[in-house]
Amino acid sequence: MxxxxxxxxxxxxxxxxxxxxxxxxxxxxxxxxxxxxxxxxxxxxxxxxxxxxxxxxxxxxxxxxxxxxxxxxxxAPPRVGVDVTTSRQDWPGTGHDAWQAAECTVAVPSAAVARLLDTEADEEVHTVRRLRVNHGQPVAAELLYVPSSSVPDLPAIEAPSGPALARSVLRELQRLDLEGQDRAVELGSAGAVDARELDRLPGAPVLVVTTRYFSEGRTAAVSVATYRADTCRLTFGDTGDVEISHEGQQRRAS
Amino acid sequence: MxxxxxxxxxxxxxxxxxxxxxxxxxxxxxxxxxxxxxxxxxxxxxxxxxxxxxxxxxxxxxxxxxxxxxxxxxxAPPRVGVDVTTSRQDWPGTGHDAWQAAECTVAVPSAAVARLLDTEADEEVHTVRRLRVNHGQPVAAELLYVPSSSVPDLPAIEAPSGPALARSVLRELQRLDLEGQDRAVELGSAGAVDARELDRLPGAPVLVVTTRYFSEGRTAAVSVATYRADTCRLTFGDTGDVEISHEGQQRRAS
DNA sequence: GAGTGGTCTAGACCACGTC
DNA sequence: ACGTGGTCTAGACCACTCC
Structure with a gap:
């Protein structure tokens, strides 16, 4: 033998x-x-x-x-379930969700985002930055890209900057009717900015959720949200409060 | 200053x-x-x-x-978009999806899975092991847990083992009508078994997708699928063929 | 057997939070 | 000032693939 x-x-x-x-x-x-x-x-x-x-x-x-x-x-405590579904007809920022501290600028997005938005490569779009907080802890940082064409009625005169502009953009967005959205999740590592806001070191693992919002037959907005991978479990549906322990990650041969 | x-x-x-x-x-x-x-x-x-x-x-x-x-x-080539939605009324294994090489045993699941299934802690369930292949490369390994009560009509006599049993279980499952499902995604690391099947080293980062299938008002099955985090982008909807480059992961202050 | 990435060591110094 | 985790070094040996 x-x-x-x-x-x-x-x-x-x-x-x-x-x-x-x-x-x-x-x-x-x-x-x-x-x-x-x-x-x-x-x-x-x-x-x-x-x-x-x-x-x-x-x-x-x-x-x-x-x-x-x-x-x-x-x-560490068990991961928190974070619901990532925006109940089908809700624009981001609607209702009682846990996003806060919005900031807004106007900038040219990365080529990847421009492609998703279907805008010109050098076209400026409204860029809203938000933080999602859960149980007092930041769990996600989001960048929401909104082309001007999606919010035509934004008060152009004396454009307020920062939080005020952000709120205006979100408000205008919510006047469109959402026809659908699609979502992708992948692993990434936190850049310097996200890391600071998420209270992690640069390079920390994050779950990147990319969402496209459709309205009137076109892509009206794109959101790129980075969730702390160490503390979050993204849920799609109502599994949020169900406890999933660590045992599922390590299995033995059957 | x-x-x-x-x-x-x-x-x-x-x-x-x-x-x-x-x-x-x-x-x-x-x-x-x-x-x-x-x-x-x-x-x-x-x-x-x-x-x-x-x-x-x-x-x-x-x-x-x-x-x-x-x-x-x-x-590495850009990540492949892998659709993780089972078109709402489909049981796993239905249709033309890319799962293959099913294996099946009967075993007591981990406490975490038992909790999701709402079975007794020491109750044996059918455990189907499958591999998802994409472009010739394995992208995910799944463990599907099915309580006997969900497949009462399984030919009990001379229970075939392995692939044959797996197919029987899946076939029986598909006779129930699916009322809904919910899903969670979190970061994990590949155990020894998954790592081998996914052609990675143990400890490799994976995206763990936990799905509950509901039928007749109860949890009829639970699936735990581990996707290679390095090569996969999980999609929910029809973003599958859209190219999302790496730029979205690194951002600068606005 | 040659060459690759994976593991491991025993140190050193740095950045940060706390006291 | 002290203790913590984070970074970095310069080696060594191992496991694997390919020729």
């Missing part, structure tokens, strides 16, 4: 470490509790700090840990 | 590197082209290999690079 394939197929240390830590988190720690610092943990497990950090990074990616420079590593 | 805040706010090396590389990718490389190896690149930029790797990891996370051990680093 030649060599017996040991089950010890050379599992990387950091992977094993991650598993051990994950179990420890379930049994010995409570949400919010702070872990020993990285140097101590590394020593305790007999590995280099870099190796330990690789395990911690994974756990943070999976939303189980939260690390803050100068503070420490804490056990 | 005190100190003038230099714009050189101590941007990390790997971050700057990433930016430089990203530009190089846009201008000097074509999709599929292989980059110089990591040792050469590191030397060329005058940084340690670990630092270079940090930059490459980011770019891979953003879907711009593809790295394979023993082979090299290549420029």
């Amino acid at each position: 030649g060599t017996t394939q040991l089950e010890t197929v050379q599992e990387p240390k950091y992977w094993h470490l991650k598993t051990v830590l994950a179990e420890a988190l379930d049994t010995d720690f409570t949400v919010g509790e702070i872990l020993p610092n990285e140097r101590d943990l590394a020593a305790r497990f007999g590995v280099a700090r870099a190796t330990l950090r690789q395990a911690l990074e994974q756990l943070e990616l999976e939303g189980r840990l939260q690390r803050r420079r100068g503070v420490g590593t804490t056990v | 005190g100190t003038t805040q230099l714009e050189t706010v101590q941007e990390p090396k790997y971050w700057h590197l990433k930016t430089v590389l990203a530009e190089a990718l846009d201008t000097d490389f074509t999709v599929g082209e292989i980059l110089p190896n990591e040792r050469d690149l590191a030397a060329r930029f005058g940084v340690a290999r670990a630092t270079l790797r940090q930059a490459l990891e980011q770019l891979e996370l953003e879907g711009r690079l593809q790295r394979r051990r023993g082979v090299g680093t290549t420029v």
